Amino acid sequence: MRFIDEYRDAKTAEQYAHAIAHITTRPWNIMEVCGGQTHAIVKFGVDELLPGEITLIHGPGCPVCVTPVELVDKAIEIAALPGVIFCSFGDMLRVPGTEKDLLAVKAGGGDIRIVYSPLDALAVARDHPTKQVVFFAVGFETTAPANAMAVHQARRQRVANFSMLVSHVLVPPAMETILASPRCQVQGFLAAGHVCTVMGYTEYEPLTRKYRVPIVVTGFEPVDILQGVYMCVRQLEEGRAEVENQYGRSVRREGNRLAQQLMVEVFRIIPRRWRGVGEIPQSGLGLSDRYTEFDAEKRFGMAKTVTEEPAECISGEILQGVKKPCECPAFAMHCSPEHPLGATMVSSEGACAAYYRYRRLRQAETIQPGRI
Amino acid sequence: MEQKQLGINCPIPISDYPNILLAHGSGGKLMHQLIQKMFLLAFQNPKLEARHDGAIINLGGAKLAFTTDSYVVRPLFFPGGDIGTLAVNGTVNDLAMCGASPLYLSAGFILEEGLPMETLWRVVQSMQRAAERAHVELVTGDTKVVDKGKGDGLFINTSGVGLIKHGLSIAPASVQPGDAVLLNGDVGRHGMAIMAVREGLAFESTIESDSAAVSDLVMALLDAGVEVHCLRDLTRGGLASALVEIAEASGLHVHVHENAIPVREDVQGACEILGYDPLYVANEGRFVTFVPASAAELALAILRSHPLGAGACVIGSVNENPACMVTMTSKIGTHRIVDMLSGDQLPRIC
Numbered sequence: 001m002r003f004i005d006e007y008r009d010a011k012t013a014e015q016y017a018h019a020i021a022h023i024t025t026r027p028w029n030i031m032e033v034c035g036g037q038t039h040a041i042v043k044f045g046v047d048e049l050l051p052g053e054i055t056l057i058h059g060p061g062c063p064v065c066v067t068p069v070e071l072v073d074k075a076i077e078i079a080a081l082p083g084v085i086f087c088s089f090g091d092m093l094r095v096p097g098t099e100k101d102l103l104a105v106k107a108g109g110g111d112i113r114i115v116y117s118p119l120d121a122l123a124v125a126r127d128h129p130t131k132q133v134v135f136f137a138v139g140f141e142t143t144a145p146a147n148a149m150a151v152h153q154a155r156r157q158r159v160a161n162f163s164m165l166v167s168h169v170l171v172p173p174a175m176e177t178i179l180a181s182p183r184c185q186v187q188g189f190l191a192a193g194h195v196c197t198v199m200g201y202t203e204y205e206p207l208t209r210k211y212r213v214p215i216v217v218t219g220f221e222p223v224d225i226l227q228g229v230y231m232c233v234r235q236l237e238e239g240r241a242e243v244e245n246q247y248g249r250s251v252r253r254e255g256n257r258l259a260q261q262l263m264v265e266v267f268r269i270i271p272r273r274w275r276g277v278g279e280i281p282q283s284g285l286g287l288s289d290r291y292t293e294f295d296a297e298k299r300f301g302m303a304k305t306v307t308e309e310p311a312e313c314i315s316g317e318i319l320q321g322v323k324k325p326c327e328c329p330a331f332a333m334h335c336s337p338e339h340p341l342g343a344t345m346v347s348s349e350g351a352c353a354a355y356y357r358y359r360r361l362r363q364a365e366t367i368q369p370g371r372i
Numbered sequence: 373m374e375q376k377q378l379g380i381n382c383p384i385p386i387s388d389y390p391n392i393l394l395a396h397g398s399g400g401k402l403m404h405q406l407i408q409k410m411f412l413l414a415f416q417n418p419k420l421e422a423r424h425d426g427a428i429i430n431l432g433g434a435k436l437a438f439t440t441d442s443y444v445v446r447p448l449f450f451p452g453g454d455i456g457t458l459a460v461n462g463t464v465n466d467l468a469m470c471g472a473s474p475l476y477l478s479a480g481f482i483l484e485e486g487l488p489m490e491t492l493w494r495v496v497q498s499m500q501r502a503a504e505r506a507h508v509e510l511v512t513g514d515t516k517v518v519d520k521g522k523g524d525g526l527f528i529n530t531s532g533v534g535l536i537k538h539g540l541s542i543a544p545a546s547v548q549p550g551d552a553v554l555l556n557g558d559v560g561r562h563g564m565a566i567m568a569v570r571e572g573l574a575f576e577s578t579i580e581s582d583s584a585a586v587s588d589l590v591m592a593l594l595d596a597g598v599e600v601h602c603l604r605d606l607t608r609g610g611l612a613s614a615l616v617e618i619a620e621a622s623g624l625h626v627h628v629h630e631n632a633i634p635v636r637e638d639v640q641g642a643c644e645i646l647g648y649d650p651l652y653v654a655n656e657g658r659f660v661t662f663v664p665a666s667a668a669e670l671a672l673a674i675l676r677s678h679p680l681g682a683g684a685c686v687i688g689s690v691n692e693n694p695a696c697m698v699t700m701t702s703k704i705g706t707h708r709i710v711d712m713l714s715g716d717q718l719p720r721i722c
Contacts, residue, residue: 010703
């Protein structure tokens with residue numbers, strides 16, 4: 001399949017692996033920001049191809065993982081109300097709140113529907129005028145334009161029974177938080193290709209200058225990631241710190257202007273708590289004043305709460321790249337995808353879930369690669 | 373017979389899952405936990421504990437396979453089949469996976485008040501055609517009607533009986549190190565066909581379910597004297613879950629090669645869009661066969677000579693260690709484990 005096969009080609013991957021090994025003279029820590037990249041790295045074993053000097057650190061770019069518990073709790077509370085149809089992307093349903101998850105609300109009779117687009121949720125609202133239809137708007141800059149479009153259309157079409165529980169987060173402030181931390185070990189970034197498809201990459205240019213860190217906008221297939229690592233290592237070895245674009249087939253420097261305009265109209269930038277990390281200033285999106293009537297938190301009178309996370313869970317350190325999943329004493333012991341302690345174990349893009357699914361007990365040397 | 377004492381407390385603690393979730397029926401870990409902790413505990417006997425697609429029963433000198441399955445698919449009609457074809461083919465395939473030649477089926481219909489008679493007739497007609505194709509007779513049945521809103525139009529349960537004519541023990545316990553793992557064609561079609569219709573996803577081409585009775589293929593292997601060690605159809609949970617089940621039940625290591633597993637381009641594309649892995653997507657006409665490496669070539673030739681096995685291929689092999697585990701050589705040549713999912717695959721956010 002075009003745009004898939006050539007980016008999963010063993011020979012090309014090997015060539016990039018050789019090229020990386022050829023230019024690497026000392027250890028480097030590179031963080032892939034996006035959970036989609038983490039999933040691909042672990043699923044395809046991309047890091048196995050890298051020289052020992054290169055360490056990939058898994059970043060905070062899984063929207064499911066970083067959604068704070070209190071918002072999941074609010075979602076659960078709203079979804080359980082009579083007369084509410086609660087619409088969400090599929091992978092939010094399994095995220096544990098304080099007491100349960102949305103799947104449990106569904107099992108208890110809550111009308112919870114998986115949608116593939118926020119516009120589908122809007123259609124549900126139009127079809128059920130006597131119900132309150134709430135969409136759980138989660139994600140980074142990638143999903144923000146479509147969510148903005150749903151609210152924009154709801155207003156234009158006067159769909160009064162539609163609202164949104166917004167939990168949007170922004171990537172650059174999270175990267176800056178990591179870079180500013182005294183514990184920061186990241187020397188280079190693979191930036192999230194799809195976030196940059198929307199936003200472009202001018203926002204990252206000040207970061208490269210301020211922190212002297214190379215940032216390579218990177219795609220999601222194994223060869224993309226290897227090429228991204230190659231470009232990042234080359235900068236590090238040459239002492240450069242610039243923004244480079246590996247994902248040229250999708251990303252332009254200025255991004256998608258139309259999408260950005262819609263986001264600016266519908267959302268405003270607010271401080272946001274990140275699960276496992278804490279509050280990061282200017283790192284979230286909330287509905288702007290013009291659209292506040294569509295804010296589900298206001299419509300259902302949700303109180304402002306802050307929920308403590310299980311002390312045992314080290315997802316915060318994992319999201320910041322300080323620790324790897326297998327360094328957690330709870331990993332694969334009493335924390336598993338069936339009983340996650342923290343969100344990095346829930347989503348398939350979470351670093352812990354990816355390690356659990358593809359890495360648990362596995363070490364390449366114990367595998368006897370069978371012959372065909 | 374000694375009376376069994378079941379404890380008063382539910383064996384699946386309230387703290388874990390006080391209610392049934394959809395995931396308890398998805399073929400993943402939660403379903404296995406339910407079977408293990410509740411059903412096996414309550415009904416324990418050696419035939420059930422074999423945890424095969426059907427029970428093997430010796431009766432009056434004959435060796436029979438006996439199985440049952442319920443069908444609750446939505447929508448009732450989809451490209452490549454309908455609930456009727458599934459109800460016949462699924463149970464026929466369960467018998468075939470025991471190495472049995474399917475003979476007789478029962479059918480229980482649970483009908484929702486208001487179901488159009490014409491809909492039921494269409495389903496019945498396709499069951500008749502499917503039974504004819506699979507050389508089975510539908511010899512007994514039952515009909516119940518539930519109040520409107522208490523069913524999803526139509527549920528069907530079928531049970532089946534088949535005759536085992538060979539002396540082989542076809543089960544995970546018979547799998548040996550060195551065995552080759554054969555697959556009869558591309559994977560992921562049924563699940564994605566249903567998904568596309570259910571969710572109104574339009575792709576360039578219509579993905580058709582692979583629903584089919586594979587008993588003729590299995591009989592061809594057995595009639596040719598191929599030493600079949602294990603068979604497993606790749607329904608809920610897909611290829612990956614079936615391989616994990618066999619690795620765990622046999623205590624052996626199954627290694628497969630991602631490049632060797634055929635996935636059609638339209639199925640791959642649909643999976644990429646939704647963030648699904650085709651290895652976990654349900655099939656209704658696909659199965660894996662474990663045979664000694666020396667018999668792999670013959671088995672492959674036999675499978676390929678049949679239209680339902682035209683795309684047959686060897687996807688991997690069996691080793692001793694690491695025990696109870698499935699591993700895979702990925703497309704880029706690295707290695708990883710293949711695990712069973714806890715529940716359904718859920719579409720990703722982005």
